[in-house]
Each structure stands twice: as structure tokens, then as C-alpha cells.
Amino acid sequence: MRATRAIIHLDILRNNLKAIRSVIGNRKMCVSVKADAYGHGAVECAKAAVECGADFLAVACVSEGEELRRAGIDKPILLLSLCIVEEMDSLIQNRLTPLVFSEPYIRELEKAAERNGVRLCVHLAVDTGMGRIGCLSTEAAQIAERIAHSAHLTLGGMCTHFAAADSTSEEDRAYTNQQIAAFNDAVNAVRRAGIDPGIVHSSSSGALLDKEEARFDMVRPGIIAYGYYPGDITEAYLLRKGTSVHLEPVMSLETRIVAIRHFSAGMSISYGHTWTAEKDTDIGVLPIGYADGLFRRFAKDGDFTVAVNGKAYPVRGRICMDQCMIDLGTNSGVRLYDTAVIFGSTASGALQSAQDIADKTGTISYEITSAITKRVPRVFI
Numbered sequence: 328m329r330a331t332r333a334i335i336h337l338d339i340l341r342n343n344l345k346a347i348r349s350v351i352g353n354r355k356m357c358v359s360v361k362a363d364a365y366g367h368g369a370v371e372c373a374k375a376a377v378e379c380g381a382d383f384l385a386v387a388c389v390s391e392g393e394e395l396r397r398a399g400i401d402k403p404i405l406l407l408s409l410c411i412v413e414e415m416d417s418l419i420q421n422r423l424t425p426l427v428f429s430e431p432y433i434r435e436l437e438k439a440a441e442r443n444g445v446r447l448c449v450h451l452a453v454d455t456g457m458g459r460i461g462c463l464s465t466e467a468a469q470i471a472e473r474i475a476h477s478a479h480l481t482l483g484g485m486c487t488h489f490a491a492a493d494s495t496s497e498e499d500r501a502y503t504n505q506q507i508a509a510f511n512d513a514v515n516a517v518r519r520a521g522i523d524p525g526i527v528h529s530s531s532s533g534a535l536l537d538k539e540e541a542r543f544d545m546v547r548p549g550i551i552a553y554g555y556y557p558g559d560i561t562e563a564y565l566l567r568k569g570t571s572v573h574l575e576p577v578m579s580l581e582t583r584i585v586a587i588r589h590f591s592a593g594m595s596i597s598y599g600h601t602w603t604a605e606k607d608t609d610i611g612v613l614p615i616g617y618a619d620g621l622f623r624r625f626a627k628d629g630d631f632t633v634a635v636n637g638k639a640y641p642v643r644g645r646i647c648m649d650q651c652m653i654d655l656g657t658n659s660g661v662r663l664y665d666t667a668v669i670f671g672s673t674a675s676g677a678l679q680s681a682q683d684i685a686d687k688t689g690t691i692s693y694e695i696t697s698a699i700t701k702r703v704p705r706v707f708i
């Protein structure tokens with residue numbers, strides 16, 4: 328196995344899931360394992376989630392659901408994004424539960440259910456302000472009736488998704504509260520029409536931690552299972568609020584130093600020779616680059632470091648597709664094949680988390696971990 332690897336600490340994942348469980352009581356838990364569990368490995372993470380009492384799993388595309396079924400996972404699987412007609416037989420054969428709202432999509436799913444001789448359970452998605460998928464809250468009752476009267480579909484649930492529940496600004500709080508109100512209106516309208524809305528759910532990680540009134544029958548955590556706090560809903564914020572939840576990053580990304588070269592003053596590093604040694608120094612070569620998910624932009628400002636034996640060393644010059652170089656200085660004591668930790672929990676020897684990298688590079692932890700590419704082996708411990 329190559330030096331570069333993503334260590335997936337399943338014990339930490341289990342602890343995070345237990346922490347989530349302690350917050351949500353006996354509500355159902357639908358763990359998001361889309362995008363290969365945010366880069367952590369969908370099958371292994373889904374199995375751990377099921378062991379920890381996940382009632383549902385969530386994926387973004389039919390092939391992701393199929394992967395879980397092939398691995399023998401038997402729990403209900405929500406399909407959070409829309410698929411195309413060509414995928415619908417597979418959706419049904421893999422017993423996925425789609426989110427629905429539009430008439431053409433509902434009609435095609437009905438045909439697919441009929442073709443496959445099954446009754447398909449669907450959840451009605453309501454767009455209360457995310458502006459992505461879902462019907463308007465004023466349309467929910469009518470569509471719920473449409474589904475309830477279908478010979479091939481069953482209404483198993485009703486859901487919405489918040490646009491800004493990970494923000495603590497006054498404006499965003501008001502926006503989320505409006506979304507909750509619109510969702511309550513939709514659910515009540517369905518009930519008034521004499522239809523059971525099934526499992527009512529709305530909260531991904533941000534709202535799960537911050538909006539007790541939006542937990543309904545089921546919550547849909549993703550990023551917090553992998554150990555990152557969503558947006559402004561940080562550990563410190565929750566501590567101040569008196570609802571603290573301790574999470575640890577599940578993934579640590581590491582590699583090994585495969586060469587140590589002595590550079591004399593004046594020698595340059597990497598494409599564009601953007602960095603030149605001002606004095607003699609030792610340079611370590613790491614077999615990791617942007618094709619592994621270590622983006623070029625990380626090192627753009629010259630302050631990106633990796634940890635070796637508990638000390639931070641800066642990446643020098645541009646990150647290449649498959650390699651990058653770190654400045655060890657002189658007499659570092661670092662030896663050939665020592666481990667370099669790019670990010671992870673402090674227990675894994677990292678000096679920064681994917682969250683720290685995200686903060687520094689203007690993105691979110693989700694993007695950092697889900698961008699770790701396929702050629703980086705996931706090692707489950």
C-alpha cells in the first residue's frame with residue numbers, strides 16, 4: 328500500500344454517533360453517507376452507523392445506494408437528490424426511498440414501480456427556502472393526496488432542508504425560523520387533508536444541534552458524524568448555549584517522507600520556481616499532491632504546514648499533481664520515511680484539522696474530506 332493514506336478511525340465515528348444520539352433522544356437518525364461518506368468510505372461508515380443505531384442512511388445517487396445494498400446493508404436508504412428515468416429500475420430494485428415533489432418525476436416513478444411489480448415508498452420534499460428541490464409549502468397537501476391515491480406509491484415521509492441553519496446571524500436565524508414555520512404549515516395541511524405525512528424530518532447537522540424545535544420524527548446528520556462542527560455551530564458556541572456536544576475528526580490524512588534533500592541557498596522548488604531557499608536547508612519530498620485532494624490553492628499563500636513528529640513544517644513551492652515538498656530546516660531530526668500528517672485529530676499527531684484548512688482556504692470541511700480522491704487508500708482502524 329502506498330505511503331499516502333486516509334486513516335478512518337471508526338471508533339471516533341462511533342463516539343460521534345453516540346454523541347448525536349444523546350442529543351436526539353429516541354428520534355430516528357438518518358446518517359448521510361453520500362459522496363462516499365464525505366470521503367470516509369460509505370460501506371464501512373454505513374455499517375458503523377447501523378451498529379450505532381442509525382434507522383436510515385442517506386445517499387445522493389442511485390449508484391451509492393446500490394453500493395450499500397451490495398454490501399448487505401438492509402436499512403431504509405433515502406435518495407436525497409433526483410435521478411433520471413434510466414436509473415429508476417435500479418432505484419426500485421435497490422429499495423431506495425426517493426424524495427419527490429414534481430408531477431413528471433412522480434409519474435415516472437409510478438411507472439417504474441408498476442413495471443417492477445412493487446409499491447414504492449416515497450418522501451415528499453417541501454422547498455421552504457432552500458431553493459433546490461421540493462414543492463412549495465402551499466402545494467404540499469395536494470401532492471400528498473396525489474401520492475396517497477396512487478396505486479403504486481406510498482407516502483412514507485415528508486421533509487425539508489434548511490439553507491442557513493449553520494449560521495448564528497440574526498438574519499439567518501430569522502430565515503430558518505421562517506422555514507420551520509412554512510414546513511409546519513405544509514405538514515399540518517397534509518394532516519388536515521386526512522393524510523398521514525409519515526416520518527417528518529428536516530434537520531441536517533446545523534439544525535440538529537441548534538434548533539430543538541426542528542428535530543421532528545427524524546434528523547439527518549452528516550458532517551457531525553465525521554467530526555466537524557457546521558459553520559457557526561461550533562463547540563464553543565454550543566458550550567455557551569449549554570448544549571455542548573464533543574466531536575472528533577474521524578479521518579486523518581497522512582503520508583511518509585520519501586526523500587530528504589539538502590538544498591543550498593539559491594536552489595528553487597517546483598513548477599514556476601516560486602520558492603527559493605534563502606539559506607541552506609533540508610527539503611522533504613512527500614508523495615501526495617492535488618490528484619490526491621491536496622489542492623494547489625492550499626499552499627498558495629506559503630503558510631500551509633504538515634506535521635512531522637509533532638512539529639509543523641511548511642510546504643514550499645507549488646503542490647504538484649502527485650508530490651509536494653516541505654522545508655525541514657536544519658538539524659530537524661526528521662528521518663527518511665517518517666510520517667507526515669496533513670490533517671486529522673490531535674490524537675492522530677495532526678496539528679490541524681480539515682476544518683482548520685477549510686477556514687484558511689475559504690471553504691468548508693465537507694469539501695476538504697470529500698475531495699480526497701480514490702487513489703488514496705482508506706485504512707479503517
Ligand SMILES: *Cc1c(COP(=O)(O)O)cnc(C)c1O
Pocket residue numbers: 359361407488530531532533547548549550551557
Ligand atoms: C447532505 C444533506 C444532509 C446532511 O447534511 P450535513 O450538513 O452534512 O449534516 C441532510 N439532508 C440533506 C437533504 C442533504 O442534502
